[in-house]
Amino acid sequence: MSETLAESTSPEAEATVGDGPPRSRPSLRARLGRLREQHPVAARNIRWTVNVLAALLVLGALLLPNKVTHLHAREFVRIPVEAILGAAVALVLPRRPRLAVAVVSGVALGVMTIMNLLDMGFNDYLGRPFNPILDWELLNDAQSYISDSMGSAVAVGAAVGAGVLVLLLLSLMTLAMVRLSGLLILDRRTATRGTLVAATVWVTCSALGLQVFGTPLASEHTASLTAIQAKQVVQTVRDEAAFEKVAKVDAFGNTPGSQLVPDLRGKDMIFTFIESYGRSAVEDKGIAPGVDKTLATSTAALAKAGFHAKSGWLTSATYGGSSWLGHSTTLTGLWIDNQQRYRTVMASNHLSLTRAFKKTGDWDTVGVMPGVQKGWPEQQYYDLDKVYNAFQLGYQGPKFSWSTMPDQYALEAYQRQVHSKKRDKPLMSEIILTSSHQPWAPIPKMVPWDKLGDGSIFKPIQKAGNKASDIIADSTRSKQEYGKSISYSVTSLTQWLERYGSADTVLVFLGDHQPIARVSGENASRDVPISIVAKDPKVLDKIASWNWTDGLKPAHNAPVWKMSSFRDRFLTAYGSTPHPSKG
Numbered sequence: 088m089s090e091t092l093a094e095s096t097s098p099e100a101e102a103t104v105g106d107g108p109p110r111s112r113p114s115l116r117a118r119l120g121r122l123r124e125q126h127p128v129a130a131r132n133i134r135w136t137v138n139v140l141a142a143l144l145v146l147g148a149l150l151l152p153n154k155v156t157h158l159h160a161r162e163f164v165r166i167p168v169e170a171i172l173g174a175a176v177a178l179v180l181p182r183r184p185r186l187a188v189a190v191v192s193g194v195a196l197g198v199m200t201i202m203n204l205l206d207m208g209f210n211d212y213l214g215r216p217f218n219p220i221l222d223w224e225l226l227n228d229a230q231s232y233i234s235d236s237m238g239s240a241v242a243v244g245a246a247v248g249a250g251v252l253v254l255l256l257l258s259l260m261t262l263a264m265v266r267l268s269g270l271l272i273l274d275r276r277t278a279t280r281g282t283l284v285a286a287t288v289w290v291t292c293s294a295l296g297l298q299v300f301g302t303p304l305a306s307e308h309t310a311s312l313t314a315i316q317a318k319q320v321v322q323t324v325r326d327e328a329a330f331e332k333v334a335k336v337d338a339f340g341n342t343p344g345s346q347l348v349p350d351l352r353g354k355d356m357i358f359t360f361i362e363s364y365g366r367s368a369v370e371d372k373g374i375a376p377g378v379d380k381t382l383a384t385s386t387a388a389l390a391k392a393g394f395h396a397k398s399g400w401l402t403s404a405t406y407g408g409s410s411w412l413g414h415s416t417t418l419t420g421l422w423i424d425n426q427q428r429y430r431t432v433m434a435s436n437h438l439s440l441t442r443a444f445k446k447t448g449d450w451d452t453v454g455v456m457p458g459v460q461k462g463w464p465e466q467q468y469y470d471l472d473k474v475y476n477a478f479q480l481g482y483q484g485p486k487f488s489w490s491t492m493p494d495q496y497a498l499e500a501y502q503r504q505v506h507s508k509k510r511d512k513p514l515m516s517e518i519i520l521t522s523s524h525q526p527w528a529p530i531p532k533m534v535p536w537d538k539l540g541d542g543s544i545f546k547p548i549q550k551a552g553n554k555a556s557d558i559i560a561d562s563t564r565s566k567q568e569y570g571k572s573i574s575y576s577v578t579s580l581t582q583w584l585e586r587y588g589s590a591d592t593v594l595v596f597l598g599d600h601q602p603i604a605r606v607s608g609e610n611a612s613r614d615v616p617i618s619i620v621a622k623d624p625k626v627l628d629k630i631a632s633w634n635w636t637d638g639l640k641p642a643h644n645a646p647v648w649k650m651s652s653f654r655d656r657f658l659t660a661y662g663s664t665p666h667p668s669k670g
Contacts, residue, residue: 138270141263146170148196148260149309153206153216156609161299165306166289174282177268178275189268193261199309200256202316212603214406214613219316220323221426225409323427330428334421334435339658340668342438344446350629350662352449354593354621355506356515358440360414361576362458362524363569364598366400366614367607369640373563374570374606379640381574385581386638389620392585397627397635398618400647403600406613411465413599413615413650414519415439418469420654433468440654442470443663444515453505455480455518457497458490471517475504484542485549490521492542493531494579497521499539502587513591523576525603527568528553530575536586562605569606577639584620594620595657616641617653629660 149167152158173192177185205217208229233242271278291297293305339347368378386396404424405412415432416423418439423429444450454474456463466474477491480500487493501518522531529552534544558564584594598615601607618639621627633656636642648656659665 138266141266144259144263145196145267148200150306151200151203152308153203153312154210155207159300159302161302164299165302165304165308166285166292167306167308168289169307169309171282171285171289173264174271174278174285177271178279178282182272185268185272186265189264190261193264194257196264196309197257197260199313200260201253203312211605212407213409214601214604216315216319218319218323218425220320224426323425326425327427327431331431334428334432334437335669337420337437337668338655338665339438339443339663340436341666342664343666344448346664346666347443347447348658348661348663350660351593351626352447353513354591354623354626355513355589356444356450357518357592357594357596358418358516359518359520359580359594359596360410360417360599361520361573361580361596362410362522362599363602364523364573364576364615365403365601365607366612366616367601368570368573368598369616370643371566371608371611373566374573377570378573378577381577382638382640385577386640388585389581389639392588393590393622394584394588394620395622395624395627395637396618396620396639397630397633397637398616398639398641399633399635399645400614400641401597401617401650401653402647403598403613403615403650405600407600407603407607410519410599416650417597417599417653418517420651422649422651433465435468439469440657441515441517442468443658445470445472449512450515451510451512452515453517455497455501455505455516457482457492458519458521458524460491469517473505475501480504482542484545487522487529487531487545487549487552488526488555489524492521493545494520494522494576495531495533495536495583496539496542496545498579498583499536502583506587520576520580522579523569523572525565525569525606526555526559527565527572528555528558530568530572533575533578533582536582565606569602581639588622590622592622593626594618596620614647615650633660 146167147163149169150163150165152162176188180188202217202219205222209215209217209222231242233245289305292303297304368374369382389396401417403413404416404422409426412423412425412429415421415429418441419432419437421428421432421437423432438446441452441454445452452469452471452473454466454469454471456474457477457480459474459476460478463474463476480492480497481504482492482496482500484492484496497520498518501516505516506514529549531545532548534548538544553564553568558568580594580596584592588594595617597617600615601611601613604611616639618641619627619630619635620639634646636645
């Protein structure tokens with residue numbers, strides 16, 4: 088009885104009281120229809136707004152350039168042939184195939200938009216478009232860079248924002264394409280006439296070469312970019328197989344250790360890469376004055392200490408980033424301009440300069456890598472006896488944005504832990520200096536060498552420095568701070584050499600790549616300076632035929648070589664005998 092009473096007074100039971108069957112809730116479509124009837128003007132305005140936004144979204148995606156420097160209003164007033172072809176297809180297809188094509192086209196256009204945005208970032212930072220085969224793993228490096236430069240919260244926010252943007256682009260582009268395809272068939276006759284008119288105008292503009300502010304009115308932008316991406320994929324696949332064969336051929340692959348660099352026996356060899364030290368640092372009017380003054384001052388100071396130098400140019404295999412490609416190209420004599428080539432070489436037996444010194448049996452080999460914060464399996468390929476990473480140099484001071492420690496400290500730690508130790512053999516060292524890594528804020532300052540300690544002295548310097556967020560988006564300030572960072576790195580290295588170098592020290596130092604386009608310029612070269620410094624005049628006499636410039640600053644017209652040519656020229660200059668291996 089109580090159960091029956093409870094049922095009769097429940098909300099569901101009350102809903103059925105009265106004459107006739109229970110009333111169901113109206114559907115969403117019915118409710119929207121009722122709202123349209125009640126507010127016809129507002130409904131019409133919303134409908135037109137949605138239609139216009141859908142059209143603008145699709146047209147914007149079809150005309151979106153893949154370089155930040157091309158983002159101009161004139162790019163978006165052109166006539167995209169892809170829109171005309173899409174309208175023609177939608178008009179001839181039945182409902183279901185039309186809907187399927189609209190969905191697929193929307194997803195494809197969303198993907199293409201994402202690729203264009205990636206191209207923008209890669210062109211701006213690395214001077215090349217995004218490679219859909221090789222570059223996905225670099226996105227993790229980008230997130231790590233943001234985390235190290237601007238904090239983990241910003242990095243997480245950027246990752247979440249990127250994910251949301253991808254989902255929005257794919258979904259909104261698909262919905263827009265479906266809506267526009269539906270609009271076309273509401274009045275097929277008018278839509279067909281409009282499509283024919285648009286096609287005629289496009290053909291006319293294309294044939295006559297009509298332009299708006301220097302940009303062709305007739306656009307086939309998306310089709311061209313799609314073709315370029317497809318070609319890039321094919322070339323990447325072919326390059327992988329071809330380069331594997333190239334990497335097996337080595338002019339010095341079978342050279343016995345006794346015939347490698349005999350003219351450098353007994354010398355302490357130091358190969359040092361300075362991050363982002365490019366030609367722009369020496370020749371760009373907005374950067375060069377401070378750097379050139381540092382180079383002149385350092386050249387004079389080294390000469391007073393008995394050291395002399397010769398300098399030239401190398402054209403780097405990379406630009407704006409991916410420093411490891413520049414390092415490996417210099418040391419292997421192979422043109423390593425992408426990640427696949429890098430992996431291929433690291434898995435090979437191709438002779439690197441570091442391995443050449445190790446192969447002689449007359450040098451101990453060591454790497455100082457303050458930028459390495461995790462496992463570094465490349466140590467095996469480069470044949471380094473010991474590698475000191477960011478956690479093995481005893482640093483207790485603050486990070487300077489991406490750079491884990493100031494270059495001055497890293498060099499002093501190298502001196503304390505490695506270079507000053509007594510040993511039976513001379514030392515061959517590879518040192519990577521990181522203080523000139525973007526975003527160039529905050530930048531360390533030189534402190535007395537005998538007060539470096541554990542690096543705590545840099546805390547107030549780091550605290551008083553610029554914030555990365557204040558520099559990273561400002562081209563003018565980025566140039567200024569970049570120049571200061573290069574001056575700091577060069578000063579740290581040359582002062583270390585003055586302080587600790589001996590009659591048997593030979594220093595080879597160079598840049599790994601130019602800084603990003605925002606600093607070096609849109610059409611900057613890929614050249615980087617390289618210098619060889621020694622006290623023993625015989626060392627520099629061996630490269631007299633290279634016609635390099637005396638001092639640390641290479642002349643504008645000094646020889647320019649591909650970075651991949653340096654290994655063989657260096658080995659030959661210092662007496663190595665070629666014994667080729669052919670795979």
